[in-house]
Amino acid sequence: MNNLTVYEKNKQPRQLGELVGSGGQGNVYCLSENPNILVKIFNADKLKKRGDELREKVHVQTQMRDLIENRYLTWPQIEVFNAKGEWIGYAMKRAKGVPLSKLAHPMLYRKYFSGIDRRGIVKMLLHLLDTVEKLHQKGICIGDINLDNILGDSTSFKVCLIDTDSYQIKSATRVYHCPVGKPEMTPVEHHGKDFKTITRTVESDLFSLAILMFQCLMLGQHPYSQIGGGNPVENLRKGNFPYGKGGAPPGKAGSLPPGPWYIIWSHLTYNVKTLFIQTLRYGVRDPSSRASISEWKDTLEKYYWAMNMEYNTSEIRPAQPKPSQEDEE
Template sequence: MNSVKRCDRDHISYAASDYLLGHIMSNLIIYDEQRQPRRLGEQIGRGGQGDIYALAENPNIVVKIFNQEKIQERGRELREKVFVQIRVLEDLIKSPYVTWPQIEVFDSNDQWIGYAMKKAKGLPLSNLAHPMLYLKYFPNIDRKGIVQILLHLLDTIDLLHKKGICLGDINLGNFLADPSTFKVYLIDTDSYQIRNGSQIYPCPVGRPEMTPVEHHGKDFRTITRTIESDLFSLAILMFQCLMLGQHPYSQVGGGNPVENLRKGNFPYGKGNPKPGEVGSLPPGPWYIIWSHLTFNVKSLFIKTLKEGVNDPSSRASVKEWRDVLQKYYFAIQRDYNTSEIRPAQPKTSRDSEDHS
């Protein structure tokens, strides 16, 4: 494979080096693929895999420097995957909403240390899917705006799925929404599961509360994600965005969300325990908000998060979600459904009673 040959060039060493870390932090100089020096600006992010810096000469470009431990542990694998993203899937570099790796970066010893990418705009969806923070960070948003954000996110995920890419680690922290445009930017894309011929580069990370049951109890580095597993995680994320951050498997008694997820105990819809009983939805505004969702939106949540727990084939597709959310958007626009994010009273109509 060409990527392996390219990655073996320049006798790159992945050994741990105190000098490497000290060099980066003291001088803030990295080198691009033409071995031209580039000065880093302020640090704008930090994660388990590495740190993110703005490029001093162009703040619209950021650089991810992998942690020394990660380079020591998985350096060859990380670089090979990033190389495939840059060279084989290069058309995604042009996507304005995907922070795809653009060029490799090196230290002064010619050691590979990370990559450069476009800077994403916006704030984490965790600030939107929160009963208080959305008022501070998204002050002008209503329910119609939330639906716009989800529709835009679905379009970008559909683009990736059509290229055989699975996101894997879908959670509220890995998507940024612009409060002024309601566009969504995808970050942490080097964790995505990608393919190059028969070679699969897995998504090595994930959160149990966002992960379908078929992947529980397994090392994420050894599993193959599917579109269906992405659809399950995506449904949880969209539920959280529409329900002020509430996890769909939170309930009265009966264990934590991860335990309830594994059992398929989704407390919304007909046939569930009455409010206050064990297994019912938790106290708070959740029933009221749920009642204001359209019948079709509620149906897809039930289809995916209840019926689809142990049957991946029954999970709602991106197209199905897009169709029902588009109709939900128009229903809000025409005042058939409330635009309030936190309505005070439940909706009393046949639409809400069908899946109450």
């Protein structure tokens, strides 16, 4: 237990409890009186460099009541201050779940998502798409989409989005950019640029979402991993997506890496594979061709139905390829 105290705007003191997380931006504590509320305190160097911008952005977020009330977003709720009245961070609700990086993993999914099958994964992806769609409808882009800032619940098959203070939002007078990102999750049009100045778009989010969904359905495998060529970031920049018809022969440069990847890919429905190819091959250079959220929702709902009807397997790691069909990718 620590003795840290923070203050609301009205100078009401709040005692902080245990430290539950720390990172480059700051530390996160639970509220002593209510462990379901977390308080994020930014590091002194962050406040020195970007304190005014951070405060402005968080203040705008605390005015978005519908997003605060959304149980699947850890949205900034209340600004917090130190004893001197200086702004230092904000309070938010505590998220429930496990990072999707433990679902999109060939071993860890068994431990952290015990008993889950492909239907459970698809249900979580559908819920994720619903939440992202609500954000996009409000003109908000996530930007830094990755497996560690989305938590999945293996009981409810819902997901909760965390680190929402990095999202790109707009006020009446300015755009607050998403200043962070991972190259392996970032569309090529934003490579080599300063994240702090990039204006994210629905299309850039769609590209990153496709990579994340691919990883969730493919045991964490990155869609641009392949034999030879380069690392996933280099292959992404070239649009070298090795799945689907017309790819390199097995074992040759540019083909799928060793592992169960072809087997898993073969069991996806034709339409799921088509949307991945549309987005991750042709959509690399043409953002307008990236599959929309509505397309993904329709296709994944039909995939879920096909698994329920046993037309497609619901196994996470099937042992044999699906018998080929003439129209299969």
